Amino acid sequence: DIQMTQSPSSLSASVGDRVTITCQASQDIRTYLNWYQQKPGKAPKLLIYDASNLETGVPSRFSGSGSGTDFTFTISSLQPEDIATYYCQRYDSLPTFTFGPGTKVDIK
Amino acid sequence: EVQLLESGGGLGQPGRSLRLSCITSGFTFGDFAMSWVRQAPGKGLEWVGFIRSKTYGGTREYAASVKGRFTISREDSKGIAYLQMNSLKTEDTAVYYCAREGANWGSFDYWGQGAPVTVSS
Numbered sequence: 338d339i340q341m342t343q344s345p346s347s348l349s350a351s352v353g354d355r356v357t358i359t360c361q362a363s364q365d366i367r368t369y370l371n372w373y374q375q376k377p378g379k380a381p382k383l384l385i386y387d388a389s390n391l392e393t394g395v396p397s398r399f400s401g402s403g404s405g406t407d408f409t410f411t412i413s414s415l416q417p418e419d420i421a422t423y424y425c426q427r428y429d430s431l432p433t434f435t436f437g438p439g440t441k442v443d444i445k
Numbered sequence: 446e447v448q449l450l451e452s453g454g455g456l457g458q459p460g461r462s463l464r465l466s467c468i469t470s471g472f473t474f475g476d477f478a479m480s481w482v483r484q485a486p487g488k489g490l491e492w493v494g495f496i497r498s499k500t501y502g503g504t505r506e507y508a509a510s511v512k513g514r515f516t517i518s519r520e521d522s523k524g525i526a527y528l529q530m531n532s533l534k535t536e537d538t539a540v541y542y543c544a545r546e547g548a549n550w551g552s553f554d555y556w557g558q559g560a561p562v563t564v565s566s
Contacts, residue, residue: 428551
């Protein structure tokens, strides 16, 4: 089974800061990687699909990059409404889906 | 407007069964694959299972943790997906979300609000 790791598990940053989260797969997953935002008590929301494509309606301060085993998610300028937990998610052709353990983002 | 609404959650006993429904509107349900994803209290997201559209055979895939116990089905005429949960275990306690696989294969573009399931004697 392909395992997903994320780092850090949590972070605190100031409004306006650049925030970067990394996601690593235990095997090559090409660009089969998505990113979600989940606010407390709410359902997840798709932000980035296929590693680097911004979902319609998602602010451009969110971005993703990477391929193979190493991926990066970036918030270019952290806003108060970005307080949430962020998950990467891989998929394959079977299909099966695996989420990373999540990164909790707080305001410093 | 695309909407997904789970129902049928609640308290179940170990070894017994529960069925969740995902009632959808605002899109042609039969054209889309659907998944169930769960989240145990204070934990991360775990994919549970997937059902293809009838166009792609309506076949299903499951996570190892639920295979043989959980069954996903769909009723396209009503726009409803189901999650039948049998032989419940305490570790099945979670909020269960239904999610639509969007036009971008492998991603979930719409989610329900979640249905809490507690398995306890």
